Every structure is written in structure tokens, then in C-alpha cells.
Amino acid sequence: MTTDDTLLEIHTNALAGMGSTPRHFGRMAAFIADDGHPDEDLSEETFRALILKGDNELVALWTRHLNNWDFALEAAWADGASPRTRARRDAAYVKLALGTDLRKVLDTVVPISEIPAPTIVTKDFHDWYTPERAAARSFYWRAYEEKLQSKGWSAASIASLDEASRAVVERLTDPEQIAARQAKGLVVGYVQSGKTANFTGVTAKAIDAGYRLVIVLGGTLNMLRAQTQRRIDMELIGQENILRGADPDDLDSLVGVDYVGDDDPDWPKFVSHGGRPSLRGAFDIERLTTRDNDYKTLATGIRALEYEKRDQTRPLHDPANLHHAAARVMVVKKNKAVLSKLVKDLKQIRSLLGELPTLIIDDESDQASLNTSNPKKWAAGSKERTAINDQISQLLGLLPRAQYVGYTATPFANVFVDPSDAHDIFPTDFLISLPRPADYMGVQDFHDLDSPVPEAERDITNSQEKAHVRGIYADTYDDDRLQEALDAFLLTGALKLYRTEHGVTDADFRHHTMLVHESLKTDDHAELALRINTMWHESGYSSSAGHERLAALYEKDFAPVSAAQAPALPTPATYGELRGYVSDARQRITSGGRPVIVVNGDSDAYFAALDLDFHGPVPVWKILVGGTKLSRGFTVEGLTVTYYRRTTHQADTLMQMGRWFGFRHGYRDLVRLYIGREEAYGRKQTADLYERFEAICRDEELFRKQLAKYSGLVDGQPRLTPAKVPPLVAQHLRTLPPSAKNKMFNAELVAVRSPGDWIEPLAYPTDREKLRHSNEAWRPVLGALDNDPSVFVHLGGDRGSFTRYAAKTAVISHSQLLNTLDSVTWGRPDLVAPHLEYLRDPGELGCATDDWVVIAPQTSDGDSAAGSILGSVPLTLVKRGRDEHGVFNRLSGVAHRQSAERIAGARALSDDDPFATQLHQPRRGAVLLYAVGNQADGSLDGLVAGGAVAPDKVIIVAAIIPATDPAAKPVPYLTFRTIDSKKDSPVIDVS
Template sequence: MTDAILLIHTEVLNGMSASPRHFQKWAEVAAEEDFPDADLSEETFRVRLTEEAAHGGAFVALWSRALTAWDFAEDPRWSPETAPRTDDRRNAVYHRLRFGADLRKALDAIVPVAHVPGVAVIAREHIPWYTSERAAARSFYWQAYDHKLREKGWPEASIASLDQASRAVVERLVDPEQSGFRQAKGLVVGYVQSGKTANFTGVIAKAIDAGYRLVIVLGGTLNLLRAQTQRRLDMELIGQENILRGADLSDVDSLVGIDYVGDDADWPQFVRHGGRPSVQRAFDIERLTTRDKDYKSLDRGIRTLEFEKREPTLPLYDPANLHYAAARVMVVKKNKSVLTKLVKDLKQVHGILGELPALIIDDESDQASVNTSNPEKWQKGATERTAINSLISQLLRLLPRGQYVGYTATPFANVFVDPGDAHDIFPSDFLISLPRPEGYMGVQDFHDFDSTVKGPERTVANSQEKAYVRGICGDGGDRLQEAMDSFVLTGALKLFRTDHGVPDGPFRHHTMLVHESVRTRDHAVLADQINAMWHQAGYTSTEGHGRLAALWESDFAAVSSARAADLPNPASYDELRSYVSRARQLIGAGGNAVVIVNGDSDRYFEQLDLDFDRTPHVWKILVGGTKLSRGFTVEGLTVTYYRRTARQADTLMQMGRWFGFRPGYRDLVRLYIGREEQLTKTSTVDLYEAFEAICRDEELFRQQLAQYAELIDGKPQVTPAQVPPLVAQHLPWVKPSARNKMFNAELVEIRSPGKPIEPAAYPTDPGALYRNTERWSPLLQAIPAQSVDLTDRFVGGNGSDWSFQARTVRVGHAELLAVLNGLEWEREGIFRPHLSYLAQLDGRLATVDEWLVIAPQLTHDNRVEASVLDSSPLSLVRRRRQDSKPSFSRISSVEHLRAALHLIEAAADAPTNALVGPRTGVALLYPVVDGKNEADVRAAVQLGKADPSKVVMAFTLVPPKSAIDSTRRLVRFQAKDSRHADDAIISAPRVP
């Protein structure tokens, strides 16, 4: 039976791809000839939506795609005043469609607006070429990839976000039809295990559609990782017809040597193009590598890399040739031998390389690719490179039309590459930060960054740490048995959910990761220990079931009830008993529940049988070290046991294998991580806090990229060459690869209207601390003795968000600036960019009349109060400096900072605010004592007076939102040598 309504709506929406219009009128025109009796009323429309909502029919899918496309449109002519992915944009769409309130409500319920951020782009100005019209005209492989993602069940918003992000990369490459030579180099920053491969697959699809004819993917340092990337591209982009190359599936002899056919259960799911693309007015893709074979010296000679021209007298990049030539794709290891063969073959190609638009995708581009050779040891005037970096450099020299795009989750090594080296991989053209994808379980899901819920009031429902993190304390037992019990129990829960119809099941893989050391001999000892525990655990005994039942009751029942009430959960442990037996069998299959992962060779990994793509089920406990930290995605990871200490921030972040997508079992994830463990006789380490500090810094870096990505008068605020000084300033935990990879750009000003300024690197010298405290003395003595309850002022009387006592005083801007100008710092110049900004708030840039100084009073019973240079008694605050560094990890507490930001926001929105006006800033002031416990704080006080040489007068400033000029520029740089303003070759000052 013909579905008239679906056909009418499809025709109308196809005609509205450019912009939404009066839907009823268009529908009547579409129905007039073929379906004159169709009911086109909004009520019928609404009922049809409601009926299909539960099972997601074609009608709902049609409208989901249309609304999402309009929601994501960038600067559409039909609604230039609304921002993408906002309620305002959706309302503008409804207004143009002329929809009534009831229909709008139904659509919003079924297709809610995806309030997700877009990509943040820091880039040099480029010549626009990848227009919407050009992208739509040639989109064969992108459409195939788009269709595959829908088959896999990707939500419309996720596909639209990927479309936007991949377009942002492709449009900053050089036009492949351009006659002149130019190479673009960029870096795409994602999250650990967040789907970067999906992004660069989309980039490749769009790039080859546009005309790029050689794609080289540098896919990891192990063949296992390379093969995973190859299979992903083959399955989702290249497709069956290009893999078969004319072979007949019914002819066994013709399939000899063709991978996937017959030994890969997912072969039927590989993309199908409906025939060879070259006979469908598109072009074929020739694979120069396969699933099992990395790049080898070409068997048929260099002819494999030669391109036939349709018009021999015209260059390859001419449209008459380019769009009829087959594309070559290869996925190669970052291996000296492999890349040497590729470079050697390319050197034998004569003439055509100068006409060949090529794209190099470098996955995990901060691993192996970066030149780590020490410039101090170079011969004068010569650049010495490490092996892989040298070979990538040679590829770029051989491919003058080659574009380089690196992908990483830890970008700092890449952005510190010398941009003055034209043949290196510095992302001189663009740096793109991908948004956190929907459904991703990342750092925010394991830390309570912005929670205002006080410690005793935190529960598994309102605290991420309470729900997912289990601390391993040095004196509280290693909890390894509990972690292994959690692994068995969560396996049983996955099996239970599969049998009870969970949408994301069945769960193919189920893994636990244990990481305590980088030493391989330690891994063997630990694996033996876990194996012994496994065989002694008695999971089929009364004791074993009792232990699991207690763990279910004390932990998982409450978390699953609070976090996954919509998923199937057992009413009691008794419902899980039979599933525990099945989970135990799966984990112990093959006679061993534990797999050690620490080898260096491909042969070693082939013996492990850990190919998550080709192995039907991997239910194992993995014990390993750094080999698990790069590109190796541990599928089904549910329980992580992590005690290893890493000194480098990027190393620590890459070990965050517990980040990723956890569909259907997000509530079951557990992280057992070291807390306050003894590192040496004199120091302890808290891995969880270390992760939190690093992740805060990384998130701040991403936020600032997004902030600086906004164009001012159509021009970028910063270019990629100016990013590294920002990294040095805002990431005190991250060590640059080398100081000589910094730049000759001096950061002279950072403007922070409505944003916190919180320096962290205070002096350690007692004399400097004393002098700083003296400079604060006039202001300290002005602070009154009585405390104020600020709660009602902040939250309008309900007292629900913040409640703390503080002593406050108002000071003029010139008075505060006089104090700040005289302060000493651990490193000269670290506060100067902020001070330069603050100094201009006397009317030159903007006007700040006064500052409300807030000295919070601690509320806990053992607080220490003392006079500081004859001031009223103030609460002394304990903070710890980072190991071997002068910087504190943080200064302000979350609730105090949120209160300050609330005041600034309220003043901007309601200028009549009684406490803070639109030209008033807020300063949080803390007398800080560097110490491990409260005893250290009390030691700094004698007879009710604090020792000024032991107190750090620390502060956080939040200027009013009005403290900015009309240009809205946020940063300003100054070249050290004005004659070479565009050069960037030596270090900038380090800032907090």
C-alpha cells in the first residue's frame, strides 16, 4: 500500500534542502496531482509522529534528518541572526514552516535540539573553495559513509556533527584543482578513544570526492593497530566492489588473495556501492595495502602509482582528468622500513607527483612523528631528524601538493614543533578542536569538577566520583580481589541485560585492565597473582556468591538504580546467579583468564588473539603497560585497576583507557585508582587528583581554543603559531617537549572579561613572601572584623547553592592595581600579560570603578584563624604546590569561584544588583599556607598571628564582563624582533 503522507513529506523536504519554507503550501502542491485526497492537517502530522516515535519509523527518521540539518546549518541566509544548535534556531525553523504550537511540541519531544558545541578552529586565513554547492556536486563516497553510519545506528545529531567537523578540515586544505603549489598542515585534537577515526574517515571521503587522489594514512606503530584502521576504512568507506576489483563472489578461484571474504563474519556489512563506482559516474579506489599486508615495494613496478589521464595534454589536477582518475589509498605503519620503501618508490615516479593532490593523515601524530632530536647537538646550519620524522619530511618534499593532517588527543608535542621548519609537521595552517561527542564517557564522568554539593551530601546519584571511582589507598588494602569481583559481576549483568532486551546488547567484548608498572617482569608477577586469585575466588561456591551478592548490594544496585533506571536490572542478586556462572566460563575460556600485553613486535600481538574486530568474543583481564596506551582500543572495558605513576601529562592522559563509549553499560564502569600512596620516603602521590589537575588544564586549553576561535571583523584572533604560549601559560602540569620548540612570539596581554584570573606560581622564598604580604597590608587592614553571610545575596534568598561566611571590603581599582604592580613572582613576567590588561581598565580599554574583595571564612571545625600583619582574623587556607614545581594546583574553591562568577553575571544582566555593579570586579583573597595537613597551617601561626614569611597571599580576580573594548580581542602578541614579526623560533616566557 502506498504511503502517501510519507511520499509527500519526502518530496517537500527534498525541495527544502536549502531552507525551510511554508510547509502546508508546498505539501498541497506536492499532493495536488497524485494524492489529492491526502489528509495534510497538522493534527494528522502530529498523530503520525507520535505513533512512530516508539519504534523510530521512516517518517520520524525523515523529519529527524531535516530538522537536524537545519539546526546545524552554519550562517544560513534564511536565519543569520540565530546560532546553530539552539532553541532560537529551531524556533526560526518552525516559524518559516508555519507550524502551530502542538506540532512544535511533538517535534521537540521526538527530535530534541542537540545542544552540543561545534568545532573550534584556530586557523590562518584561507581561500574558500569547498563550497556547499561543490561538496554536494561530488559526494559519492561521503554519501556512502553517511549511509553506513545510519545503518550502524548513529543518531542524526552525531552524523551532523561529524559532517560539520570533517568539512572544517577539508575546507582548509588546498583546492585540489588549484594550479599553484601549496601545502596545508593542520592538527585535529579529539579526546582519548572518542572517535577520531570516524572523523578522519569522513575527511578522507570528502577529500577524495573533491579530487585528492593519493591518501596515505599513518596508522600506528604496530601492525595490529594498522590493520584495525585498514579494516575500518575498507568496511565503512572503500567498500566491497573496490576490494573485489571485479572478482565474482560465486567463483572461489577468483577470490584467492582477497581479504575479508570467507574469514570475516562482518563481510556482509561492508559498504556496497551497487556496482563499480567507475561505472556510476564516480571513480574507483585502489588499495595499496590490505588488512594483512602493509606497504611493500610494489610488485608490478611503479606503474601502480601512475595515473592515466583522460586528456593527456592537461595536468592531472585539471578537472577533465582529476575526477575520472582512480584514488589510491594506503594505510601504513609508522615504521622506518615500511616508510623507507614508500619513499623509495615515490622517488621513482617522475613528473606526475607535481600534479598529484595528496593527503597524509597521521593518526596519533604526537607519537613517533615529532622530531625529538636535540637541536643543541646539530651541526651548524643543519637540521637533524629522528627516523620517522625524517621520512614524513621526505614525503612532504616528494608531494608538493601533499596536505598533512595530524590527529591526536594530546596535542602539546605537535604545537611545540618549530614552525620555521618548512618541511616539519607544525600545524601552521589550522588547529581544530573536536567537540566532546554525545554518549562519550570522559573525564567529566569520573570527577566532580563543578559540583556545589558538599562532601557529606554526595551520593551515587549526584557525584561522579561516588558512582564510578573506587580509591586504592596505600594503607587500606589493594582491593584487587574486589576489582576482579566487579569484573565478574558486571559480566553477569551484561548477560542479564542481553537476555532482557537491552537496546545496545548483546555485549560482544568484556574486559578489565590492570596497570601497575611499566616493567615487563612486574607484569608477569602480577598476572600470576591474578591467575591465582582467579582460581581461588570460588565463583561457583557459597562463599563466592556471598561475596558477589554483598558487592551487588553495597555498590552496583544503588548505582544502577540511580544511573540506569531505564535499563534492565535484577531485583536481587538471586536473579544474577546463573549469569555469574556463564560470565565465569567466558572469562576463563581457553584455560586462562589473564592476558599480558607488553610486547614490542607484531608477532607478539598476533599470538595474543586480541583483534577485537575479528575475534567473536574477548572476555579477559588484560595486564600491561605502555603498549595499552596508544591507539590500542580495549573494547568492552568495564573495570580498570590503575596504580602506575606517570610524570608526563600526555603519558598519563593516554593511559586513560577508561574513557570511551559505553552503550548499555555506562553505570557498570568502575575505576580503581591510587589515592595518597607513598611514592618515596618524603612524598606521596594521588593519581586521581593528578588526573583531575591535568584534565582541568586540558579542558581549559580546549575552552580557550573555542574562545579564541571567534573571528573579529572577519579575521582570526590568533593563528596556530601563537597557540604554544597559551599552552605554556595554562597547562602548568605539561612539560613542553623542549624549550627550543617554543616561539619568538611574546604573549604580552590576556584579556579576561567575566573570566577568572588565577595565577598559581607564587614565590617560595620566605623573604619574597614577606614582602608580598607587606604590599597587601593596606588592603588587609581595611577588611572589617565582622563576617557576612553571603548566601542570600548570591541566590536571592533560597540559600540552595552557596552558603559561606566571608569578610568583604570594597577597594578602588587604582588601589588594587598598586598592590598587584608591586608583587613578586617565582618567575619574572609570568603575571605580566594579565597585569597589562588590568592596567588598562582605568578608562583606556574600559573602566572598572572598584573591586569587591571577598576573604572567605572556612566552615569546618578545625579551621585556623589568624591576623595577617595586624589585620582582622582571617581563615588560613591549606593548599599544596605541585611536586618539584612552584605552582599550586588550584587556589579558589569551586563554590567560592561559582559565587564570584554568579555576581559578575548578575551585574551584567541586572545593573541594579545591590552587591556588585556592572563596573565592579570581584577578588577572592586567600592567605594560603603550603602544607600537607592542618598541622602545617597551625605551625605558621603564633599567638594568633600568621608569620608573613610563611603565608602566600593568593587571589583570584574576576573582572566585570564590561571590561573589554569594542574589538572584543582577548589576546595580544608581540614579536621579540619587530623586523621578523612573523617568525616563530625561540621560547616565549612561561606563565602560570
């Protein structure tokens, strides 16, 4: 053993001996070293010199421990210093008793991590999962940690995962606890951002701690279930538990064993525990499902779910039994038949279930797991459940020690579950928002959210949109950029091959794919695939014309973007250097005779027959055409070019379709998104597909920001608990609700935030006494109107076309308008309340209006009449049609709106409309006020007597437009809360 190896062993043992608390390193090292070990080898000078020399093993060792201390949520030794701060690192250095020079060197090689902490919203919980207990039983977590290191995970990323997974496990119930208790939580990640890594880490720590049955609900197709099964088998369960004593060199003993030999080329990369865990002081894991087989009625009988107790006089959850029993793990499909078999089997061992600590992991928990039956259709006193939700509810009922943890990137539907339903999946105990991983490409990496760079000055050096997004502006075959997208796919494949041969070895270039998503209809997919296949073969990629087209695209697009976004990666200076690689890429894409694969089947047999195995021995270089089946859970490896034109009407569905989100190691600069933009589909849209993604990105980021803002403690108590989370759900785009209607039966609208948008209640009372009371509310506003009318202008579409109208006006304060609206009797107060909530809110997202211009248009046509109302100046009466329920079909006149919009800042000012321009001020809104003759009282003339109109024969109505600043940051359009069936709807004061 060399001197350096001896030192490494000393450092390793010294740091291991410290556990979760840093201690005087010099003393620990001296105690561990042999008496004859030279003192100079233990000096800080030697330590510092080894690090400066680049001793990778020593650096890795110290990186792991410093990161663990940096990330620790609880660190009594740190004197209150927060995780990931200079103060926390310095506190560790003080405890280690390291000198200034050594600290500087360690800071250089182990910088303080900038990965943010997870946001945790929680109820009070028993803190049973102490650092000491976690360290004492960590067999499977350590194996998983080593696996991640071998995959190239940085020490900081592993420490972040350690922190986030610990945050979940410590909020579960202590598996050794005498009293049975269920905890339910929700973990929110980003689309394709590593949620599986987190729940694998949670599973490792939970079974180390004592959970002995783990049920992973892994998607709605066997393809997705098998994908999850393989990941857990490879990174956690490991070779020895899969083999179960079989000899890997004896083919006869391997019958029925998946992965081994040529069955999976990555078998050598599966975790190895160095022998059966039960023979190494730990416990085995028995798989109740395999890669190829979902859960079935147990072939070996119920014995497969029986647990051997060392002490028959004690329950299974007693430590004397628990930590010697094998764990059972199953990955099951969200399928009624499969889950029914599991429920049936569990019922046969009901007596044991009360002793069995169980963990249920629900991947994509907002898909299939929710109860989407309509409560309005339930029979009185009953609760109906949809199929999968019913099976999950039965599992929770059978397993009193079961802990339920849902995982999703789109959590809005989950937080709208009734929190009082004890057998449903509302996250009553905790909600954890995972940090955005390093190197992840998400929605914000394709949009310039709140960029300080003016739009006119944005280019590929300072704009994500300019670098990665290519708009599709037409709906014709002649100008839909599909040919360009295919060219981009071929070029990026060639660039990956070029980089592989020029020293880029740490990138993931094995697979190379393009995704085309235009429709959910399978007939459309077949037609589109045929078109792409034909276009590919007619592209002339081996001809001079084809190379000229590729060269033009490379020089216009890829060369400059790569130079700006990835200057450190090798990129050809000219297309000529790339041309040879284009031929190789083309051959890979067309291998097997077809460049296109359609992915749209509904059955497992369909997916099994597809030539699309990202884990097989042959790399996948293909163009995938599909719809819904490619939009959730399915990971498209190597995705580089996306051609996307399908829209949808729910934010969570749209977000899940963003398969172009994820990790793009070594080719981030090559990613291109071709997406439908304004005037696509042959018509102008209020928000195009790209803008809709931006809106849901803002919904998501605001939700996370609000969670972080309210997740702290006040006087030692949680400021925000999971039951109070729903009011933080917001909707920036009025046409894009957070989730599908059948997932929002339990959602109640709280506020409609509408700067620059019209608020126009249409329902008013028909009862005369209520009508009189409602009109009385307007008396102060009516009394403020000027007697002399002002002239406003409506500008038409043609140059010089305009219409003048007279109106009586007043300027009133915001509080005066609020008092009036609060006193008005509305025909449908439930529809008006969310608007009033917004107008009342003085907070950051509330109404930014200080005062209001009231505009009462006056007409002079032959059917008009005028009179004083409640002592006001004479006002014109107007006719408006309404139904028997008192609901008008419209109120405000189209010609009247333009001037009001100019005053409120929602329309550009115009010299042609001078009075509106003069009245405009920042933070000023506008009100269009009308006196509508009650249709039950005959003609308008007949309503006027002695120059006055009786207050029960007229209806004062208003259309309101709050102030807006077109340059201001977009605010959410809607916010919601959950209806609690047993108590008042939960709310949180967000002011």
C-alpha cells in the first residue's frame, strides 16, 4: 500500500467515524493512524498538497462529506446556519478545525452547492428518522448512492437527492411504531426531471428503515410499468436479489430469470451487493413482479406474502422481527384487473396486514388514480369511485400501516381532492416540491420569461426562444417547415457523431430521435407517417441539392447557435467538415428500411411488437409519430428535434405533452422545437400553442414560488399545511384551466384576476324589492355624474372611420366602487364573488386600480327616454333583452368599449379620442354604466314620470375594466380552492 493509499484509508475512516456531525479532523486522523505513521503525512500541508496535485479519490471523499454537511436540514452543530450557505460551510470547518489555507483549497474543489432545497409543506409530524437511525440502517441506500456515482452523478446532486428523499421518509410513519397510522403525501417534480430517481431513493431508505411491502403503481401500460420495474431492479434491487441464489453461469438455473446474459446488455451494470444481502448482515428483497410479468395471482400461493417472524410472540413491526424479514417489492400497472388480484390476495392474509409497514408509490398520480366521478350524480349518502381510485382506496383500507406517496409533475388535480375523504389520496400530511435539477431543460428553457432584454434586441446569445424555438406559422404542406425539421434531425445526428469522434465521451449520444405530434387521431398518424416517409426518401440527402439545403440550414442555424450556446463543445467550422457524418447519420436513421415509427397503440401487445426498445442492444435512431401515448410517462431517449402542433384545453395535459423537456447532456445546443405559432391552423388565435406553454409555465412557477413563500414556520407552527394549498393554484390564461373538468369537480373558483379584461355580470334580480335595494347601492355614484356630457370616439376598422357618442362621467375612488359593488344585489352572486375577491385584494397579485372613471353613455335615437334616477342628473334609459331568470344576453355596447379600454390602459391612446386620452392615468380603471328599463314595465317613455324614473322600474348595470399596464408581468387569471366536504373550504391569507 502506498503512502497516498494509507492516507486515503485514514481520511475515509476518520470521516466515517464522525457520522452526521463534523469533528476535529486532526485528532480523529491521529487516533486512527498507526503509532508509527509519520506525523508529516497527517499535516494540513500534506493534505493540501494532495488536493492541489489532483488526488481524485481524496477529493471525491471530501466532496461527499462536505456536501452532506452543507445539505443537512437539521444540524445542531451549525449554530443555526442555514443549509448551502457560507455560514454552514464555515461552521463545518470550525468543527473540523481546519486552517485558512486548507479551507480555501477545499472551497475551490468543493464549491458550496447552488442546488436549491426542496420546498416542504407539512403538518406536524413525529421526527423518528434521525440521522443516527438513518446511518445505522442504510444498506440499500448506500448501494443506490454508489450506483448513482457510477452513472456520473455529481456529489452535490447525490446530496440533493439524499436531502429530498429524506424529507419524504421522515414524514412517513415510523415503521416500528406500535399504533397503526397512515400518512399521505405528494411529491411534485418537473416533467421528465428525475422523479423516478427520487422515489427509488425513498424506496431504498424506507425499506432500510423497516418498510417490508412496497407497491409501486407504475403507469397505465405495461411498457411504462416494465420501464419502471427495470429501473428499480437495476439501481436498487440488484443482481443477487434477482438471481435468488441461481448460478449466473449455469443456463439451466437461469430459466425464467430476466435480464441475465444476452437478455439485457446492461446486466453487468445492475447493482451488485457482493453477495446475498441476507448473508451480509442485511435482508433480501423478493420481487413479486418482474420486467415481463405484472402482478398475477401468486403462483406459489399466499406464502409469497407471508413474513417469517423470529419472535412469534411479537408483531411483525416489532424491531426484533422487522429488521430480519425480507422486503417484498412489486411494480404494478394501474389496471383494474391487476389491482383487483392484488386486493383479493391481500384479503386472504388480512390478519397479517395490521402488522405490515407498507409503502405505496403512485407514479403519475394525477393519471387514473383520481376519483373523476361527478359528485352531483351520486346517490344521496353514497360516494361513487372510478375503477382505479376504488382499488387504491381498498388497498388503503386493507393496509392500516400503508403510507401513500404520489409523484407527479402536474399536481393541480391532486390538490383538488376532497381532504376529508379518508380513503382517497389527498396529500393530508405533506407536499414536497422538488428543486429544478442542474442541466435540466424545461419550459423556461424555451421561453424568455421576464427577460430584461427588450424583445427587439433578443438574439441567439441572450434568448432561449431565438436559440431553440422555430415557429410554424402556416397550415399548408407548402410552408409548414416539416422538411426543415427533418433536415434539422439529420444534421443534429451528424453533429452527435462528429462530437463522439472529437472527444465528447460523457454525453448521451446512443439514441437519436425526433418526435412529431400533430393529432390524437390514429388515422392522422398513419397519414402523417406516410407523408414523412415519402418526404424523407425524396429529400435527396445523397444529392448535391440535398447537401446544399443542409449546408444552408447548418450555416444559418446550427453553427451560430452552437457557437453562442456551447462554445466549449466541438462543432465543425463548415458544413464540409460535417458532410461525411451526414451519410452515416442517414444510414442509421433508415436502418431496417424505415425512418418512421408510429406510436399510438392501446395494448401491451402493440408496444411489445414495436421496434422501439431504448434498453435493447440496438441504438434507436428514428422519427416517432404519435399522440397521447407519447405524452405521459413514456421517455423518448435522445430526443433532439420536436415538431409539435397539437393543442389541448387543460394545462396539465399540455404540460405532459412536453416530451422535449429533460436532460440533454452534450447536445443541449442542438435541441430544436418546431411549434405552432399565431395564425397557425389558418386563423388568428388569442394565444397560440407556444404562448399556451408559456402560460402554464407561469402557472407552475407561481405555484412553486407561493409554496416556498408560505412553507415556513410561524411561532413554531407550519404557516401552510397541505389542506391550505389549493388557493395557491392559479391560471394565467383564461382558456387553459389547470386540469380537465372531471378532475375539478371539487375545485371552487376563488378569484378572477382580470387587469385589462372586462367584468360584466349579466344576472340581476327580477323581484322589485331586490331591484330597488340593488339600485340604491348606486346612489352615490349616480350623484357624482357630471351634468354636461363628454364626447368619446369609437374608431372603426377603416382609416378615418369613427363614431362619436356622448356620455356623462365621474371619477370615483376604488373604495367607493367596492362599497357599491358589495351592496348590489346580484342575480348570481356566486359568479360575481371571484371578481370581487380580485378587486378587494391589495396584494402583489391583486387589483392595481386606485380610482375609476364612470362612463354613462347617452343615446338620442327615437326609442330612447331619459329621466333622473334616485336624484341623479337625467340619464338615458336603454333596452336590453334578458330571459325569465333575469340574465341579460349582453350589456355594454361595442362602440362604447374602446374609450374605456384606453382609459384603463388596455388599448393604445389616440389623438382621435382626446377625452379618453385625457382621462387616462396609470392605475385607473373604467366603468360603463347603463340604466336599463325593466322589460316588464312596458316602453321606455312610460317609465319616466315628472322627469324621474322609479327605482323599481329600472336596472342599474355595469361593465368594469380594471387598470392594466401592457408592459407589466402577466398575472394569473384564476385562482381556486378545494371544497372540503366536512368543513369550510380551506383558505390561506396570501396578502
